Amino acid sequence: MHRLRRHPGDYICTRCGQEGRKQRKGVCSRCVLTERLDELLDDGTGRIRPELIALYDGLRQATRPRSIFTWTGRDRVQRLLRAVARGQVPLTHEGLNQISPPRAVAYLRDLLMHYGVLPRIDRHLMLFERWLEHWLTEIDDPGHHELLERFASWDILRGLRASAARGPLGAGRTKNARDPLRAARTFLAWLDERGIDLKNCTQADLDAWHAEAFWARRPAQRFLRWAMTTRLMLPLTIPSRNTMNPAPISQHARMTLLRRAADDNDLDLMVRVLIVLTMMFAQSLSRISRLTLDNLIEEQGRLSIRLGDPPAPVPEPFAGLLRAFATRRPNLTTATNPGARWLFPGRRAGQPMTPDAFAHRLRQAGIPALHGRTAAIRQFALQAPPVVVARMLGYHHVHITALAMEAGSPWSHYAPDDHGE
Template sequence: MASTTHRPSPGCATLVAHRVLPDRDEHLAAIERWLGPFLDRIDDRAERKIVRGFVTWHHLRRLRRGFPQRRSTFEQAVVVERETRVAVRMLDWLHTRGQSLAGCGQGDIDQWLAEGTSYHYSARNFVLWCVRRGHASDITIPIYVKENLRSEFVEADERWALARRLLHDDALDTVDRVAGLLLLLYAQPLARIATLTLDQLTQRVTDHGVQVRLGSKPLALPPPLGALLLDLVDRRHGRAVVGRTMELTWLLPGGAPGRPISARQLMRRLSRLGIQARLSRNTALIDLAAQLPATVLSDLLNLHTGTATAWNDVAGNTAPATPPSCPGGTPTPDPSNASRHDTMPAPHPLGRGQAARRDHRATKPQRQNRHCTTRLTTTRVGSTTDIARAPTLRTARESGRC
């Protein structure tokens, strides 16, 4: 699969950045350029129409719906290409057996899966869409069960050593330091880090503390990381020699004018520092999931509730979702307010296995009343004044780990 197919055109990106052309989703435009010539190679006109309908209504419609607030990524473009190619390959395979999409049965689909690799399971969305639209009947492709991606971690000591280096080593690039800390401490995927914008950052007027909105609720950052983010806002620039403007909203501008850095570029940069993206994210997630209920993880870290619940199970966290009232006269959040769980405890170097889960259960009472939410007056970085209800997060430095 030619992944370079969906790289945005540098010339068009430059014209868009200078407002010669209207703003557009460059990855989406690249998909559309690739799609026409590829589908023209399908001989059967009816099947060509079916595949085009699948790509248009299942994939492109959803990508277009998010623009301009949310733009498609390179990884999403790769998924569209993969599922389009595998759909055409399945149709060709059916033809070699003297079958058609409308006439094939579950036995044919099972044979298709048995003869191929896991790549053939990528036709699942196409098959389900065809059945819903009446182009096929009584066939399905099950979800491909991948290896347990929640079973591989880095050692806790290694994680905290990397976090200490990123916090205190001024010789490192600020981009690497911020991206690495958001991954190591808050389990943010690189694709999301790469597309952070200035609108997601706020700074409190009272104490100049920095908050970032990763999910539906703003998250207060520890002062060292907040200072790094502010420094990055002041110094940010991409590698593009044209199209630079202070009006760009990307926190991490990339090489193409008007575009953010790619997740793959971030992965390469962090790899050079010894940070393994997926394993580091797993370690951060099991740490946080051992301390917080799924609703909090979902709201603060932008996780699907099912994913957050699964991580709670892996971490052995069976604590009730609603935290108790704060002691000592500290204001208790209103139970009717959706932000009552906006509390993020200190990152904890949770190990693996039953010992770590026993440790989680043994220390649960000490963790339950650690922080309470308060209303804070904030000012948006580079923009207007705002008021937000922000969670509190103890830094690893305060816990003695950094």
């Protein structure tokens, strides 16, 4: 056995003859992991279950096999893998839905989809459907149950499925989809307590409910519009309350943070890139999480980022930050995301980092991302017509027009073209 000089933990494995990290008696981590997978994925005949060979090979080839060894060492993970390998659990999405613990199952499901063992489905959509099924069972009133099931099927789920067909859903999208259902249930219960049917709800009733259930005003609007469109209730005026965007930081504070992103080499590179994307390009954390390498466009030595149409040019030194981060993306050395195209790959197979993970990093660095993003949008609205800003940043022109009017922009009355753009 010859010790290598490049790393104090590197050896020539006595079993496979390859360079690796010693884990047990001169045997490398990859060989030790292979032993464990041979046992866990055995279908009971002394061989790997054929359907799981792609998973087996993918896990063994991980850049950091020790992390997979640690994961497969957990009792709940071992029980789960043995059950799947030996056919005790159907190797389908429906079969996985019946077992627990949920977090371990979700991680395994992502791996199975990533390696082609299971067909790809949107994970967040599937979790929402499971939540919806359980939530509906808690509604005792048959009329309310039937009405909310119709609303969920024909409005909420239809919208989510259409979005999932165009691209992966984010966790925030399905989380927000629960709010209209909860608000609708509250509204129906409020009517029921007063002996009022939905179809007999009057404007006075609707106004009274909005005055009492202030927390549900905004999420209930979707149900109310749906109920009126489907003629389940009278065409009433939905009380609205103007909601202001978060107070923007000053332009001086915004530029100070951008200078910090450009110059502070002690600041985490990811945080520096997040500052650029929020405070220069006014992107929300949920939008940032969906960016891929394909959104970065390099032409003739100049970098642009595609957020809308046309792509927005990225000036130096911020272009250099994006280039550097693209070559040093996290979470690429495990079995979950080795070939990910996400600009911010997550720890789950095929998934990007979450907006919550971004928010945590920014809070730790003392960066007011939400207020900085508002300041960036306002600055854009003061400098160019809302329709131009909306196209470049990927926003709807109505939203940018409202912000322009709020900021007193001279472009606030700039008319969009005949297509509403």
